[in-house]
Amino acid sequence: GGGGQIGDTGGSGDGKRMVLIPGAAAEPFYISMECGFREAAGAKGYAVDVQAPAKFDSTLQTPIVTGVLANKPGAVLIAPTDDKAMAGPMKQLKDAGIKVVEVDTKLEDTSVAVSTVSSDNEQGGRLAAQTLAQLVGDKSGSVLVLNTKAGTSTTDARAKGFEDEVVKHPNLRYVGQQYTDNEPDQAASKLTATLAANADLIGVFATNLNTGEGASTGLRNAGRTGSVNLVGFDASPKQVEDLRAGVVQALIAQDPATIGRTGAEQAIAALEGGDVKRDIETNLVAITQADLQAKEKYFYKQKC
Amino acid sequence: MTPDVRERTLAQRLLGANTLWIALVLLVLVAVFGALRPDAVLTTFTLQTTLVETAVLLVLSVGMTYVIITSGIDLSVGSVLVFSGVTSAMTMNSLHGGDATGAGWGTVLIGLVVALVSGAAWGLLNGLLVARTGIPALIVTLGTFGAALGAGQLISNGSNVSGVPAVLSDNLGTGTWFGVPNLVILAALVTAVGALVLGTTRFGRHTYAIGSNEEAARRVGIGVTGHLVKVYLLAGTLAGLAGFMALAYFRVASITGHDTDNLNAIAGVVLGGTSLFGGTGSVVGTVLGVFIPAVLRKGFVIVGVNVYWQPIAVAVVLVAAVWFDQSRRRARNRR
Amino acid sequence: MTPDVRERTLAQRLLGANTLWIALVLLVLVAVFGALRPDAVLTTFTLQTTLVETAVLLVLSVGMTYVIITSGIDLSVGSVLVFSGVTSAMTMNSLHGGDATGAGWGTVLIGLVVALVSGAAWGLLNGLLVARTGIPALIVTLGTFGAALGAGQLISNGSNVSGVPAVLSDNLGTGTWFGVPNLVILAALVTAVGALVLGTTRFGRHTYAIGSNEEAARRVGIGVTGHLVKVYLLAGTLAGLAGFMALAYFRVASITGHDTDNLNAIAGVVLGGTSLFGGTGSVVGTVLGVFIPAVLRKGFVIVGVNVYWQPIAVAVVLVAAVWFDQSRRRARNRR
Amino acid sequence: MADPLLDARDLVKRYGGVEALRGASFTANAGEVVSLIGDNGAGKSTLVKCLSGVEQPDSGTVVFDGAEVALPTPTAARALGIETVYQDLAVAPDLDPAANLFLGRELRKPGLLGRLGVLDKKEMRRRAAASFRDLGVALQSVDVPIGALSGGQRQSVAVARSVVWASRLVFMDEPTAALGVVQRERVLDVIRRVRDQGMAVVLISHNMPEVLAVSDRVEVLRLGRRVARFRAADTTVEELVGAMTGALSQEDA
Amino acid sequence: MADPLLDARDLVKRYGGVEALRGASFTANAGEVVSLIGDNGAGKSTLVKCLSGVEQPDSGTVVFDGAEVALPTPTAARALGIETVYQDLAVAPDLDPAANLFLGRELRKPGLLGRLGVLDKKEMRRRAAASFRDLGVALQSVDVPIGALSGGQRQSVAVARSVVWASRLVFMDEPTAALGVVQRERVLDVIRRVRDQGMAVVLISHNMPEVLAVSDRVEVLRLGRRVARFRAADTTVEELVGAMTGALSQEDA
């Protein structure tokens, strides 16, 4: 007779407060998202708070969700770090009457959030492959994917999209992906090792910031900057600078500020009884040196 | 010449207990956070979630306590947890046509056995290598740390495994019993048994003896090799159980996010007064040592400390807690 | 009754050297990979890149060798590296109007000093806490591990700092001298000095003595507290230097990606024959111990081992190498 | 004379370049105290370690009770009824005296609990206290770790442990070195008592009067080899010292 | 009589609930060997530790050379010219004998290298070999770690270390316990020589004949208190044993 579920004991909270729980602290992507969020929520007179896990990791994000839950805000914007593992904690948010809006990433279980604002990572990977194929033209050679850690859903999706697309280009020989533990020095080392084994390497897709930085370091050490086309993901200031300097040939950028802004708007709509759209997709763009100026608005920010 | 043999009184024992002061630190922490945000901290909900989020780590740390008391170390626990979760989830899925979400207790039981056996296998490997070859435990378990994770990725083809039976996650994962989360009850049981075995049995005594002076233990005829194998086997099996618990709680066998479980477990054990050089320590201390960082992190989130300040604050309190504990203990010895 | 005192011959010393067998392991590894892919492995390019990619870790490991010989441990090195890189890069930037890319040697020199001082400061903190308070080194440095990273994030507001002077990255970062990367020359210098100081000086002797029997060292009048502070200070300063080197190499002060530097450095040191219980070890061993995993990782990518098998293969070779080393050494002692 | 209980022949033991034993032989008979003496570094402790399974000799044979035996581990030696007080004591410094006395042979509670491995700490403490009283050891407190005891107290624990458990042979490597006058007498009494129960006792000591007082026979080791054997009744301190220092040596030792 | 070199009064030292010293006093004069004797656990080693800066007494005063001194660290004691052979030897087991002999006082190479801290290992080894020869210690190899030496060899290293460096007072806590007959004589010779150089030597030993042979005075500790003092020439083994066991006690000790 003593059975029950965690969180059965509820209460009511502060409806004029919103919390953003990004996937990780300190990433320009999430900082840009935070900027959009603060701007939109602040404009409507909401108190805002941001609680980020130190790393993109569901075991670190879970205690934050429950900690935030203890404070009972009106709405929570969250980038779930795992599409299943975060379902439990996020469901608790919902059960406590908090409006949940997913930003950037989403749960497999679509019944938890009132709205999802995201860009499609797999689509981004495909875009990367297309961009690389354009950069290479009709030259042929090997291409490599530098991924982070096995099991990281976002970067795995990017790699998968790339893989699906790259095989459609017969002049590009896909040599597979290497995991780097998200450490720049491993990325550099694995890149130079691949170069040693495949002298005809002409393209590299680095699935996030750290792998991109490691890859450019590796290429620089090998003296192959420029001759091997490096496509990065995201557009943090350093990456943009590298693109400008010709270290990186293309970047696949998301639009985090819009995600944050739209997420806040959806949350407010849900709280105030407005119109809530269940799924919103934001743009992904490929930036190359040629259209650098034109796409300035997609650059990520270090601070608001 | 008559032996002047006195036993210590209960009060002396309690005051002398290595765990008293660190327990005090924990109490103070809770009191401080409670005073800052009584509405959010001192609630059943916060208590429940703090306990449940620490349950998995606690189970890992109980095994780690044994290992460290033998003056060994086990860096592999986090990876073994991942491996066991993956094998368990995949077995359950394959028994139930690829998705075990709707599976029954029978499947869950098989999953549990698979998790335990997977963990035990890695533990056995660790134990055999450490006990028989003279390779430092750090190297052996650093090896299995990488290998178990790699094996888990290999089996799951690099992605998280879902399809955890709902009966498992609803009951063990998030269920409660008179308000106490079932996961916490399980962890408490494991901890209690671990503490009793260590404190009152021959097995526990030999664990201390080996850590205190391995050569002496060998010379008095303790089967040091066999005992060490058993200790690592225990740590591995508990890591397997922890993997199963994580499966129930997170509803997915995640292959990321357990890189620092080993350091967290070690820190909890050492914080609880167990010496890295072996020979002394207790499971009760470990419990306290595991909860201090957990309470801190939780408290800081609730109180709303800036994310970048959080690790700094945790570090300061951690070091201060041990400092306090150490100087209290020293004062007691000087008394 | 006349003392039968013999000195060992050079050959005996060499054969007796603890590092001989692990050096052999490294040679065998290179030979095997070389035989499998002679065109890709035995090239100047692969040699250069392997050396340069290991340079930063090597500098960290030299400091770690000292710490472990005193029977301590330093988990904070990776975070201190990050912190030093951040402070150094930000100082250079602020001296040059927000972007130091075009800055000259003067700015670089100031950046170097800032990196060293930042590292030294954390080292000093570690040293003071370990030596004066009796808090286990594991706890102290686990604390500073979190705190230094948090402080780095706080200062940089959580993001990577770019704007590294081109003169720095072009010269130290990617420059070579008669084909040898400058970064490697720097690391080799640090290592050589580290090895000489440990092996031939009073400072080195005291380091061994403290690790071998701290109480004995104290009783013969060695300033154990001061010495320990110096050892952690050294490790911190070298981590600062490593941070500066990483800055030159990556052209950015990264915040993430150094979580496992500590374990990598410790593994290298232990692989090189230094005991975690202190008192024995050598810098030469550490060099070999650092290169074995580096060569393995590189070799497996070149040879084209499946990504999921790579960590498993690394683990197996790592454990096998130490096993071989151990049993050879034991055989030598039995000879 | 009856067959010796223990007969070791031509044991050789090298540590790296150091030859600790260079063909050492040694004999012990049941019901007799035999002293093993020799200079520092003569190889006495090494011999004891080889005969109690702690170290493996590089060559040589060991005959126990008429049969050639191998002693690969201390457990093998203990199984034959051989107990040893090691010179370096081999105690667990973090455990208390009672725990050390019963180490490896802990008493368990009666009944189910015992079968589960639960220790009977009270009984062990009681018996330990009795053993210590027997040896004249005064302890101010029984639950301090043994590492905090005085040198002599620690040695008494090691001695107590060996005589409690031995059934055939006891090696005692300098058991009285750190003992006070009274405790030393007690230990010598214990040695005689053990001998009278029919066991063999091998005593290593640098105290010649003590050696002559308690032993039936004396064997002398020098530079890793047996160089002389004496009946205690027929010899003098001078003769023993002469044998140890090489001034005197016997052909057939 | 001149003022004593060292005069300790009413030292109390507690470890948790254990009272190791309960108001112990002790006196040593320059140019004299004074033996400190007592039962196991009487507090002798504790007293030595308190007087050599290793432990801090809870109360009591220490007068050295006419002035009250505090001995917060071993270094403070060494600065006063006090050296100690500890019962637990306090050597670094991983270092070789020469390194242990010179530990904390390493010789450096002449010139710049020396100023940089570079050790003169050869010279240290040479001098160490000479010291060991002096004490009659035979080592098969000088570069094995001291942990691999025989018990007596290790003890000789500790003794050598103390007499090489002392200038005013040497505490020797059971320095001969593990020594062979010859080495023991050498150490006693060394003790006399040191005394004749005008230093004070404090000898702790359980070997009464040895105590009477080498000392000028004897002080007896019992249950943490000084219970008797004797001139060695005027006393007997029986009297000493009586004092140690409590059968005999002096009013004004």
Ligand SMILES: Nc1ncnc2c1ncn2[C@@H]1O[C@H](COP(=O)(O)OP(=O)(O)OP(=O)(O)O)[C@@H](O)[C@H]1O
């Ligand atoms: N593990 C070891 N490694 C190297 N040499 C060793 C080792 N053990 C012993 N020896 C050497 O072997 C010789 C014999 O040592 P052993 O301990 O047997 O002497 P002992 O007769 O017991 O001396 P003591 O009376 O001083 O105890 C010594 O020269 C010692 O240095």
Ligand SMILES: Nc1ncnc2c1ncn2[C@@H]1O[C@H](COP(=O)(O)OP(=O)(O)OP(=O)(O)O)[C@@H](O)[C@H]1O
């Ligand atoms: N660190 C400690 N903790 C607790 N008790 C201690 C400690 N050190 C010594 N004692 C106790 O203090 C008493 C005196 O010990 P001490 O070593 O001074 O004796 P001792 O006279 O040197 O004896 P021995 O002749 O056996 O060496 C003993 O009862 C011992 O158990």
Ligand SMILES: [Mg+2]
């Ligand atoms: Mg011996």
Ligand SMILES: [Mg+2]
């Ligand atoms: Mg003593």
